[in-house]
Amino acid sequence: MKIKLSILALAVAMGLAAPAAAQEQIKIASSNWPSLQAMSSVLKEITEKYFGASAEVVNSTLPIIMASMDKGEIDILPEIWSPNHDSLINTYVKEKQTVKLGSMTFKSISGMCTTRHTQEKFGVKSIYDLSRPEIADVFKSAAGGKPKLWVGPAGWSSSKTELIRARDYGYADLFELTTVEESLAIVDLEQAIRAGTPWIGICYTPHPTFSRKEVVMLDEPPHDPAKWKVVQPDQNPNWLAMSSSTTAWAPISVNIAYAKELEAKDPKLVALLNNITLDPAEIAQWIDAVGTKKIDPDTFAKDWVSKNDAKILGWMAGKAQ
Structure with a gap:
């Protein structure tokens, strides 16, 4: 004291x-x-x-x-x-x-991630793989419907960016792009790791769960500012139509x-x-x-x-x- x-x-x-x-x-x-x-x-x-x-x-x-x-x-x-x-x-x-x-x-570094088990079993290595229907089917649950891909909580600016990237990389229509709170997404990811079931969603460092060896980031083209045109809703109501992105996040x-x-x-x-x-x-x-x-x-x-x-x-x- x-x-x-x-x-x-x-x-x-x-x-x-x-x-x-x-x-x-x-x-x-x-x-x-x-x-x-x-x-x-x-x-x-x-x-x-x-x-x-x-x-x-x-x-x-x-x-x-x-x-x-x-x-x-x-x-x-x-x-x-x-x-x-x-x-x-x-x-x-x-x-x-x-x-x-x-x-x-x-x-921080951000990107699209899956579990190491999913990558090794199904060959999901690149973000472009997500645009293949047979790969999207890997992530379907027993409950049916579209497979779920977590883009981040609804209030995050990065979640809007991930909607743009999903459209432009060609996998938006194959998945239900979910916006649950991060704590719920982490529970789903940890359950998938324990059970050896597929999981897909956005991740970032230095978050301890996303940094585990059981989680891997998918390959994608290095960041190119010329291919990163991201407009947010606070800038323009037509933000999605005005945006485009087929490149990795910058650091x-x-x-x-x-x-x-x-x-x-x-x-x-x-x-x-x-x-x-x-x-x-x-x-x-x-x-x-x-x-x-x-x-x-x-x-x-x-x-x-x-x-x-x-x-x-x-x-x-x-x-x-």
Whole structure:
């Protein structure tokens, strides 16, 4: 206890923490994926413990969150993914300039995945294989109907991109493109791994389930910007007709975003947001804790922050950890 108090005292002495009376409430956004839920609660805990401010986590969808940041109603979005959310980045960061990007916390790779058992038994190796009716039939269930292919939750921008890719790669009409929440898709995938039954859907690193050796990403042409024309619903109601994509995802960058007004509201907190970096393996542990083990994000955050004082003070001081 004395060690923790001395570390906080050090932060105050360094001018990194501020008294609660001088702070307004900080509103931190969250949504429906576990790494963001964990990060939102971690930032809330850091804001309250090290900066002496009151903080609140606000749950919504990304378009609403970014519009609220534009109005100064939300201060921080701990994760915005590019190119997944490029339409929002273009609008609020580049055009309106009311939102700024902080540090890039980690990178991700996304693609279409199946189980290793499915690949080895049925020869499903390329994304083009999904356009073959005999391969699509592999994924049919005993219940009948079209086989199911998970494109991601309905609220994700990447799910819209996967609808475009399914159409342009030629397998959209062969599958029921499902948009259940990620937690349900993970349960289905884990059951398929245990039972040795086929599964197909979008996946991404550093998610621990998608990174298992039993899960493989299908081959597809390397990313070509000339073949990646993705329009999102927030840009145009005819987004699907205007879009085209027959190329792999570009490597994904995940950044913190914050309202420009926060620079005046709490410049020391902004300095922290520009210095946070996390190892992908650590993000995988966060996803496992909050997404798989269902640990409450606030409970997880209190534990993680209590064990990572040195790392947090390094972020506050502008030192890479």
